[in-house]
Amino acid sequence: MIAEIGLAALWLAAALAALQLIAGSLSLTGKAESLTGTVRPVAIVQGALALLAFAALIALFARTDLSVKLVAMNSHSAKPLIFKIAAAWGNHEGSMLLWVTVMGLAGAFVAQFERRLPEKTMLATLAGQAFVSLGFYAFLLISSNPFERLNPPAGEGNGLNPLLQDIGLAFHPPTLYLGYVGLSVAFSFAIGALLTRQVGPAFAKAMRPWVLGAWIFLTLGITAGSYWAYYELGWGGWWFWDPVENASLMPWLAATALLHSVSVLASRDALRIWTVMLGVVAFSMSMVGTFLVRSGILTSVHAFAVDPERGSFILVLLAIYIGGALTLFGLRAATVSEGKQFALVSREGALVFNNVMLTAILGIVLFGTLYPLVTEVFDTKVSVGPPYFNPVGAVFFVPMVLILMVGPLLRWRKDSFARIAKVLILPVILMLGAVAVVLGIAEYRGIDGALPFVGIVLAAGLAIASLLPLRERNLLRTPLTTWGMVLAHLGVAVALFGMAVESAYKVEKLVAARVGETTSVGPWKVELRGIEPVPGPNWTAIEADLLASYKGGATSAVKPQSRSFWTPPQMTTESALLTRWNGQLYAVIGDEAQDGRWQLRLWWKPFVTLIWFGGIMIALGGLLSLIGRVAADIRRGVARGRIADRHESRAQ
Amino acid sequence: MAAIKPKHQRLVLALIALAAILAAGALATWALRNQASYFYVPSEIVANPPDLDRAVRLGGMVEMGSIEMEADGVTIRFVVGDGTARVPVRFKGLAPSLFVEGSGVVAEGKLAKDGTFIADNLLARHDENYVPRELQDMTEHQKDAVISETVGAK
Incomplete structure (x- = not known):
């Protein structure tokens, strides 16, 4: 019964999305003014119905209803409740349902609360949102119905991949999806603004909280995913340039660029066309990422052919939305009047530079991710990894960080380097100091490659430079948004420091020990x-009992495991970590070697935790900015309300 | 830049952006040609060996009875075959749990002078549903040959 309710809610939501699209477009063309009033309520109900469908799926998984195919395929009765629930979105159909649910809720939220834009732009935005949703509803209902029944019901479920039975991963996909879908709102706003030619500060202000919110979730999702890969896979690495990781990095890069250009548009009314284009690109990257991950094309182009319906479906959706948006962009871009001017040396100039660098990095990641798929079509199999991504990305990353140190110190519109040269002495001294320290260490223990070296020096400079915007300011009266910017930029320095130090100074030991x-x-x-x-509960393990001591100090127990899960039968490696303020000891147990020895792999990873602390700081910085913006919007809204009231009472 | 007429600013910015992105594209193309790691099966690597310092991937079936552990307890040697050629592989590290004789493997590493493949990393199937990309073709085209060979070798 629950499954039928869920399916019915999904169909109704799809029908309402169609209505929202039709009513929105008709009233936009002025053919049906009477429908104008229905668009917002329809969007709200559509969101509620999508939520109902998702709740139904959660309920089915929580009860392990084995008469539903999806539950039988992906869950098992002998599993902790939290993982039963997480299994709801740990599969293709469930995750797509989560996608449309978040998208529906976002649309409902916009419909309920966004009142700043001209009504026409709002209608176009909601119609655009419905148009995108509709494609994903069709995808779910036609080729990936999550509520399909199994007759007769299965005796027991297939279980969930043990690698996914982890609390971090339970929340990883929803976090990323919130980010992807938040970008869909930015996309709809961009389409709405293009259609009605209202590309200006009001549009940017309406779009900004969504970009910020999406970006916060993407940042958290990527940080969590990196940490998950680090401790769960047992390989000791924190980023593999795996296509699935790249699929989440690409929307983040686009969103980071968009976040900055939307700020310029909101406060300076410049970069109009560029912001709209990034709005289109950011969500396109989300869809490309979803396509790469969900179509099976990453496993092999041949696997894509095995399940052609789904892959082709997403590919068609991609072509319609990205192609359509770019066509609209091409047609309308020239008619959007140019925004305000600015000099090369100005806050805008620095932001444009970094935007271009971010876009170049995005292009490099996209190229490297798609290259193996392209060559495979011509029957040459290649894989692309760190030897490509690291140096080629660095070519654009290094200048970006250098400008990042300077940009926030520059004034809007027009400035000169001479004015801020004095302030910049501090980061320059720190960078020179870092060079000396690194060279000093290299004297007696060497360093692998130049990149970590550059990373450490840049991190040192950026750490201090990111704090400089706070100088000569009353800290209590500094706006929350400035704090957010400072914290996020400092977070970049912290994460970069962690990455560089870990790469340069990690120590690995591989032994067979008695x-x-x-x-x-x-x-x-x-x-x-x-x-x-x-x-x-659903596995047995072999555990190594290790006793570790740092520089002869107090000892702590470290217990890495090798686990054998029963359903599905599979072995996983559970690494054990010992965290100190200055790094982590990472231990993994391997197989039994000859004469009773056991393989152990140990790493000392100095300052590795800073990578994820930095990620969290970046997200927190975003959150501070978001709170600052929303609070300002609310204050302004209240003030406007009061003025309106006063006018009214005067009139009476 | 201040000398540029305000009228052309948008055009100039667009050109700069385009130039940067084209530069990124050109750099990426060049780097990919040099840095992409090609996939070989044993018969290809024997017939047409890659440069010695070039990172490549070698995929095939682990021959029955070929896995040996060296005295240090962490270095293993085994032979990868595809029915026509055999390549000895040396790997220092923890082998993945589904790395077993008679099963498929992809080794990442470099070819040494003596014809041994020095692997930095081994990829095996890591669950029922996941097979490394390169091994899927292997199971279709070459598995029969490989199996008959390994069975014959017994």
């Missing part, structure tokens, strides 16, 4: 005290 044997890795001494079997 019980009772002690080995050393960097400043650590690690003793293998025993190997024991450990039972779990």
